[in-house]
Amino acid sequence: MNLKNEAQTLPPPPGIIGSLRSGFDTIAAHITAITLPLVLDLLLWLGPHISMDQLIQPVLAEFQSFASGAGISASDLKNAMDMYTQFFQQFNLLGVLRTFPIGIPSLMSGEMPLASPLGAPAIWQVDSFGRLFGLLFLLTFCGWIFGGLYFRWVASLIIPDTSTATIRAILQTILYSLFWFLLAWMIGLPIGLLLYILFAINSLVGEGALLLLGFLSMWLIVPVFFSSFGIYLHRQNVFMSFLSSFQITRFALPTSSLFVLTMLLIGAGLNFLWAIPENISWLTLVGILGHAFIMTALLASSFVYYRDTTAWLQSVFEKLRATTPPTQA
Numbered sequence: 001m002n003l004k005n006e007a008q009t010l011p012p013p014p015g016i017i018g019s020l021r022s023g024f025d026t027i028a029a030h031i032t033a034i035t036l037p038l039v040l041d042l043l044l045w046l047g048p049h050i051s052m053d054q055l056i057q058p059v060l061a062e063f064q065s066f067a068s069g070a071g072i073s074a075s076d077l078k079n080a081m082d083m084y085t086q087f088f089q090q091f092n093l094l095g096v097l098r099t100f101p102i103g104i105p106s107l108m109s110g111e112m113p114l115a116s117p118l119g120a121p122a123i124w125q126v127d128s129f130g131r132l133f134g135l136l137f138l139l140t141f142c143g144w145i146f147g148g149l150y151f152r153w154v155a156s157l158i159i160p161d162t163s164t165a166t167i168r169a170i171l172q173t174i175l176y177s178l179f180w181f182l183l184a185w186m187i188g189l190p191i192g193l194l195l196y197i198l199f200a201i202n203s204l205v206g207e208g209a210l211l212l213l214g215f216l217s218m219w220l221i222v223p224v225f226f227s228s229f230g231i232y233l234h235r236q237n238v239f240m241s242f243l244s245s246f247q248i249t250r251f252a253l254p255t256s257s258l259f260v261l262t263m264l265l266i267g268a269g270l271n272f273l274w275a276i277p278e279n280i281s282w283l284t285l286v287g288i289l290g291h292a293f294i295m296t297a298l299l300a301s302s303f304v305y306y307r308d309t310t311a312w313l314q315s316v317f318e319k320l321r322a323t324t325p326p327t328q329a
Contacts, residue, residue, distance in 0.1 A: 045108050
């Protein structure tokens with residue numbers, strides 16, 4: 001048997017352009033799919049703010065007093081205090097509704113607007129740390145639920161008959177998000193402490209370790225990107241969805257890497273365009289609409305690529321099994 005000839009007869013892997021075209025066409029035909037990201041951005045733009053500024057100011061004052069006694073220079077301390085003060089003045093707890101890695105995309109969650117065409121927003125202050133932690137838990141939990149609904153909605157447009165039921169999709173989304181939350185604490189905290197120690201010992205050693213982590217993350221970003229898609233497209237649980245993602249990465253890594261890079265470049269690049277209008281201008285609404293459409297279309301394109309790549313791998317395996325002679329005992 002000529003293996004070279006057999007390899008030449010294998011079907012080609014799915015194309016990036018075709019996946020993009022199919023995803024954008026799907027959302028253009030079902031424009032209501034942009035509702036959730038549109039509503040979230042309108043809430044963050046025109047709605048009230050939930051602030052923890054008054055609660056955190058005494059903590060910042062204690063920090064300033066401690067830092068002054070620790071010998072930190074006055075200029076460095078002032079710069080740090082100005083940065084922290086500005087951050088907490090602008091921070092809106094409602095932005096926690098934008099959860100990762102599964103969540104509703106938002107243009108406004110990274111930049112909390114302090115003004116809008118309707119004027120300054122109403123600000124609700126959190127008056128205790130108990131309420132603060134309660135709100136963080138509640139908003140994060142709601143972000144997971146709405147993120148699961150959003151992913152399930154878009155996935156149902158790609159594979160209408162086999163997409164996951166709503167309740168199951170929400171439950172698996174919560175389990176998936178809890179897994180990544182725990183993983184971030186179990187791995188992220190030790191890595192952060194290790195980097196801090198390495199930078200304290202020698203800056204070159206710290207930079208080398210940081211560069212190594214950057215290369216490692218570039219290899220992991222593709223399986224992580226697709227790791228939840230099996231939940232919504234193929235009714236898989238969290239564990240099986242992870243396995244499917246790593247299988248796709250193993251057999252279609254070059255094309256999958258290029259696809260993920262294309263998604264990130266389009267999304268991040270257009271965000272600069274959507275953010276051009278001032279928050280006090282109604283033109284910001286154009287940016288919000290454009291962002292909601294593009295991000296939803298990119299998600300749909302990703303589901304299309306995942307669906308087609310899964311089908312392609314299955315056809316390749318079936319063809320190889322059919323053409324491979326049985327092993328003689």
